[in-house]
Each structure stands twice: as structure tokens, then as C-alpha cells.
Amino acid sequence: MKRWIISLALLANPVAGDERPNIILLLSDDQTTWSMGCYGVPDVETPQMDRLAQDGLIFDRHYVSTAICMASRASIMTGNYEYRTGCNFEHGPLLSEHWSRSYPVLLRAAGYRTAFAGKFGFLVSEAPGAPGRLPSADFDRWGGGPGQTYYQTGRNPSMKRYAAEYPHSTRAYGAFGSDFIRDSAAQDRPFCLSLSFKAPHRPVTPDPEYDLLYANRTFTKPPNYGRRYGEHFSLQSRQGRQYVRFAEWGYETDYDRVMARYHQQIYAIDVALGMIREALEDAGVADRTVIVYTSDNGFLCGSHGYGSKVLPYEEASRVPLIVYDPRHSELNGQGRRCRSLTGNIDLAPTVLEWAGVPIPEDIDGRSLVPLYRDPAQSVRERLALINVWGPAPVHSLSVVSREWKYVFWPFGAGRFTPTEELYHLAADRWELSDLSSDPESRPQLLAMRRAYDRELENWNEKAVPYHGYRRFGTIFDRNLSWPEKRRRLGADSE
Ligand SMILES: [Ca+2]
Structure with missing residues (x-):
């Protein structure tokens, strides 16, 4: 009994020689799997994402339970479906009773040093109808912003110090993360870094640094591109913005140019990922830092003759997920794939298990930790x-x-x-x-x-x-x- 109490105390308090891993969650905004070499897509340059996938485990059947920014982000942080977070556009903010059980709050309470930068995506309120706030005080370092944030780094107050060197926010988040990694590595505490890139969300604003990357490139269309592959979809599915955006956003007539700018925005995230990994190596913590890369929802990009997200179809609801846990050197470096069904609600319990923090019993998500060792296992029958x-x-x-x-x-x-x-x-x-x-x-x-x-x-x-x-x-x-x-x-x- 005494030993049990001591081990609990160890869990709750930072001590020298802490064996718990550092955890990094990188979230892109509106990124389809049809944008990454490691998902079998030709014509795109994603060397760092491909390297992360080769090093770790890439998930082929990973879905968001709600395919829109605000709801998905609340589900990612809490591990619960939207009807339990109560959080989405047109509905309301996340109540503090749910926020207090989110992975960033629970990890900080367990002694982790925490940071967030980028588009937070939702507010936290005390009660239904009460005003919402950004929970910036719940992190040790904060580079986040309200609403959609801005691509111009200097327009985001919490990121201003990066504006001179990185005027475009995507690489600025890479710099923020690198600084946090270096500072944290100097302490005897594990850290948890959550970066939510604005890219490649509209308004289309690629980093001009990479204007030449995709100039005049032709992009292979997915096999379900175009209106004739959506004729079997419901009449209901055509009543939202997604249907008209096939034409409005240029997928119908200007595919290569539209996709060049989309992929250019993703390339800057790829560069930021490289900055993060370099910082981990430089700080000497790469071998005990778990990295997760995913997106808050997919993007239809002309599949079935639709644009944008929200709908239950694959290109909107299925998203990239790569997990790299360097502590499993015997498994890594093989480009392993997981075809088990997983969801965004599974990320919070996964993070909690890595950190040794008890997973709330009534959570909807399931920890993906067992899949890292055995990708053929199943953690859920359905989502x-x-x-x-x-x-x-x-x-x-x-x-x-x-x-x-x-x-x-x-x-x-x-x-x-x-x-x-x-x-x-x-x-x-x-x-x-x-x-x-x-x-x-x-x-x-x-x-x-x-x-x-x-x-x-x-x-x-x-x-x-x-x-x-x-x-x-x-x-x-x-x-x-x-x-x-x-x-x-x-x-x-x-
Ligand atoms: Ca989004």
C-alpha cells in the first residue's frame, strides 16, 4: 500500500530522472491524405512527413468524428464525440468541466511542461451561455490565438516575437516549437507541445519562400475526381457549400493551379516539421520524444465534384495520422502501416497512456498505444x-x-x-x-x-x-x- 502511494506521488510530481516521454502533437488544418507522398500520392513534395512515416507508423483508416475545425479540435483534446463536448460552430464553446479533463490540462497537472501555439479553434466557458475565453493561462508557454488566426505572423499577438525572422506563420510555429523544445530539455520535466498550424486552411496564402516549388506542375487527380463520380450521392449532400465549391474554388477548371497553392502551404508545414525534429536532435531528446502528426479534418479537393469538408465521405472525414515513438527502435524505420479503424477521439487517451496519466473511464476514445507494437490489433469496431x-x-x-x-x-x-x-x-x-x-x-x-x-x-x-x-x-x-x-x-x- 505504501509503495502504491509513493508511486502515485512520483506520477504527480516532477522528479529528476523522469522517464516519461515528451509528447508533440502537430495538427494541420484541412489536410487531405491525398497530399502526402507517404499516402501514395505522386507529384507532391513532403519529405519530412514521409520520413516521419518511414520512421514510425502511418494509419490508413484514421477518421475525424466531426469533419470541421472547432468540433474536431474539442474532440481531439478531450477524447469525446461532439455530442458530449457540446462544442462546435453554431452550437457553443467547450464547458470548463470538459476542458479540465482535456489532455493538455491533465498532463500539466501530472507535472508535464506544456505549450500551445497556433489556431486553438474553440473557447472555454464556465456554463452554457457564459462568455468564452482562450485557456492561455493553462499552458506554460502560449503562442495561440482566437478564431482563425492569421497567416501574417505579426498579426498574431502571442507570436509577434517571431514575425521578423518568420513573417509567414507556418514556419514561425516551427520556430516556437523549437524554442520550447530547447528550453524544456534543459529542465528535468517532460514536456507536451501542441502545435496547430493554420495551413492549409483558406484564405489561400502560401509562404512565398516556396513559390517556385510547384510552378507549372501537373497533379494527378484521385480516381473519384469530378461530378460524374458523385451522381450516386444524396440530394441532401448537395445542399451545402461543399457542392458549389467544386466550381467556386477552381477545382473544376483550374485544378493544377489550385492544388499547387494548396500543396505549397503543406510544404511549409513539412519544413516546420523538419525544424522540430532538428531541434529534438540538437537538444538531445529525440530518442524520448513521441511525435504525432494529423489534421483536424480532410478536404474534398474535387473528389466526387465537391470541395471543402464537413461531409461524411472519405476525403473530408479520413485524415492523415502518423505516430513515431522512438522508444521502439526494434519496430521503427520500416515504414509500417496500420489499417485498423481509428478516430480523432482516440488521440487524447493515447497521449494520457504515454504520459502514465489515468484515462477517464467514461471517455469515448480508445488508446492507440497497443497498435504501435501490433498494428493488426483492433481498438474499435466502429466510429x-x-x-x-x-x-x-x-x-x-x-x-x-x-x-x-x-x-x-x-x-x-x-x-x-x-x-x-x-x-x-x-x-x-x-x-x-x-x-x-x-x-x-x-x-x-x-x-x-x-x-x-x-x-x-x-x-x-x-x-x-x-x-x-x-x-x-x-x-x-x-x-x-x-x-x-x-x-x-x-x-x-x-
Ligand atoms: Ca479544419
């Missing part, structure tokens, strides 16, 4: 994909399993009929065939409907009673007619 943002017709709830994806579009007013889609991802990675009406896929359809209903049960049990989440338990019910939903929810359901 919910949520959209309750934007116009009502585009609201959807989906479930992905090891092999399948089921999408339910509930909107049934006027000319719309509630619709479902079914994709056999194991055989149709580009989502070219909706099998929801295929007689041979009927058993899988029924199984995925059951999986969907179980996710909806979780929603009804656990959704926060504020910020407008409870009503979606009714809206997403497959077994109620639209008029019945309207009757139950009142006139605001349209």
Missing part, C-alpha cells in the same frame, strides 16, 4: 461520423466499421426523402458504388443499420443537455417519419 453544422439538409450521422460505411441523411421536408448510403470501403476505397439498394449487400446493410442505431442510443444517453444536441437524437432516428419528428421537436425542425 460515428457526425455533422450537425450548416443547413439542415446536410446534417447527417454515419457509422464506419472495419469494412463498411453507412450514411443516414434524415432531412425529409419538401422535395427531400430521408436517404441512406452504403459503401464497402474494403473493396471500394473511393466510394464509387452505393450498395444500399444492392440485394447482395442486404445483410451488411442490416448490420450497419444496427450499428448506426447503437451509436444513436449513445447519443440519446450521453448528449449534453445544452447547445442544441439533444434534439438530434430525434432527428437522426431512422424509424420516425419526418412529420413525426417535426411534431415532436416543434416548428424549429425545419
